[in-house]
Amino acid sequence: MGEIAEFSLAVRTYLRAYRWRKIDPVPWAPLDKPLSDCRLALVSSAGFVTPDQAPFDDSVRGGDASFRSIPSDFPVDELIDTHRSDSFDHEGMVRDPNLAFPIDRVRELVESRRIGSVAGEHISFMGSITAPRRLVRDSAPEIAHRLREGGVDVALLVPV
Numbered sequence: 001m002g003e004i005a006e007f008s009l010a011v012r013t014y015l016r017a018y019r020w021r022k023i024d025p026v027p028w029a030p031l032d033k034p035l036s037d038c039r040l041a042l043v044s045s046a047g048f049v050t051p052d053q054a055p056f057d058d059s060v061r062g063g064d065a066s067f068r069s070i071p072s073d074f075p076v077d078e079l080i081d082t083h084r085s086d087s088f089d090h091e092g093m094v095r096d097p098n099l100a101f102p103i104d105r106v107r108e109l110v111e112s113r114r115i116g117s118v119a120g121e122h123i124s125f126m127g128s129i130t131a132p133r134r135l136v137r138d139s140a141p142e143i144a145h146r147l148r149e150g151g152v153d154v155a156l157l158v159p160v
Contacts, residue, residue, distance in 0.1 A: 040117070047083030047127060067143055
């Protein structure tokens, strides 16, 4: 985890003034079966898209709250970074998308039988959403519905 001093003055000022949203109580659902019997989906805020998908719209005030479905069998090295934030160095996740979308690691966990199976689709959305109302109101319920329909038991959230 970085230190606030690592950011530019503009970013530090913004972070200190930002009205952080508090969610209390934190939503939680315990597993009702062993992880080795569960289907897992990735939900990443890396802003990744596939080449045939539209990039996230960085002109949307407060952040683009839409999401993209990433097929489970899509080659991770072909994902495209469209994350709008310049508050972090994108080089690592561009060179190895598994840092922000660890599908290869998930596949290894399935092979070793630590996880039951991999979902058919995974979710990518934009991080740095400073006005999260649309994400919470519109996108999150749709994402939850899609994952439930896909038989997902566990969503691994990968914040970027």
